[in-house]
Amino acid sequence: MRVGVIGAGAMGQNHLRIYNEMGNIDLVGVCDIDQARARAMAKRYNTEAYFNHKELLKQELDGVSIVVPTTLHTRVAIDSIDAGTHLLVEKPVADTIENADTIINAAHDADVKLMVGHIERYNPAVIKLKEIIDSGMIGKIVSISSRRVGPFNPRIRDVGIIMDLGVHDIDVISYLYGRKINEVYTIAGSDIHSFEDHATILLRCNNNLSGMIETNWLTPNKIRTLTAIGLKGVAYLDYIKQTVELHDESWIRMARVEPREPLRNELEYFIKAITNGSEIISNGETSRHALQVVTAAIESYQKGKAIEIK
Incomplete structure (x- = not known):
């Protein structure tokens, strides 16, 4: 190849x-x-x-x-x-x-074949959580929230925090729900960067399923976490540690996740798609939707109102 x-x-x-x-x-x-x-x-x-x-x-x-x-x-x-x-x-x-x-x-x-590098879809913890959600183990998911915060990276000059970091969790939340996002409301500001450097993004999917993303370049330590709340339990995911912890009324248990570099998974997936013609999960259409939500999120904080995504 x-x-x-x-x-x-x-x-x-x-x-x-x-x-x-x-x-x-x-x-x-x-x-x-x-x-x-x-x-x-x-x-x-x-x-x-x-x-x-x-x-x-x-x-x-x-x-x-x-x-x-x-x-x-x-x-x-x-x-x-x-x-x-x-x-x-x-x-x-x-x-x-x-x-x-x-x-x-x-x-x-x-x-x-067009594949887009939404790398968190290939994080072993996200792969495992998607399996858990689809299996019904923690019931219907009604809310997903994430924190993606840390210090500023000076090499990022052409976009703000929503386009650079928020897009990861926008895509993951849509992926985990298996639904498109149809409304977004954002509160954001710019204090150390020419674009926005901190944002809280509220998302709505069909049937009042919700998502919330906290992201910034102001936090001294790097945090990458996500919580999925279901009717039968709650899943706590750590992107960095590649762990998924499940809580229900009887147990607290760790899902078995084999740690692996997400980018390696992503590139191997790309090569297999070329070789075998397999379907691409992070394709142009899914990335277009994430971009559409990002664009609406930026418009929302600039105009101070919720933006519907059609």
Whole structure:
């Protein structure tokens, strides 16, 4: 399987590392506009350096990871699709709904697989919690809440906390419910960043199912947790520790979760989808919905009102 990586920043380097460790992968090349960085990564992983993504795409790739700033997703994704290359685009799929539609429609027309890197769907704890919810073990889920807080990362300059971090839990909550979100209300503010750096996001799904997300770049310690409340019990998930703890009226017990790097799961899933034609759970349509909710959440705090999502 011949693959390439476009974008050699912090996340792109993780894609390179994992592809390099996968036995069935021929890592054809890495592309970055920072030529020194591209050369350094190519040397580290014994591959070729490219400084223009179109040159890498000429190498008859089976798949490519696109790990560039969100505003560049559309241009690079369309070039990849035009080259007939299956693509994994880091979340969110695009910077606007219109650009998301452009990518999704182009991939569909070209019969090219489009996967979006909503990495928490591939977290072993989330996989286990989804199994538990779908089995009915804790009954009908009526409320899901999450905390995704921690210190500010100075490399994030082009988006706010909702687009950068809130999108993870927006997507996970929709995924766990198995439903789309149809209304959002957000309280947010900007104190240390040019975009919003703290937000509380309230979500409504069909039949009055609720979601709540607390996220910020102001908390000294990093916390990544989620609570799912069902009619028969409650599940407490820790994204970082990769644990799921179940509470009901009789027991407190730990679900069996095999810890594993979520990105490794994600990239292996991508390769299997290309090889076997299997369905992609974080596809263009699910990512478009997450982007739609993010956009509405930002509009909500700017206008000070709830926004309906159609």
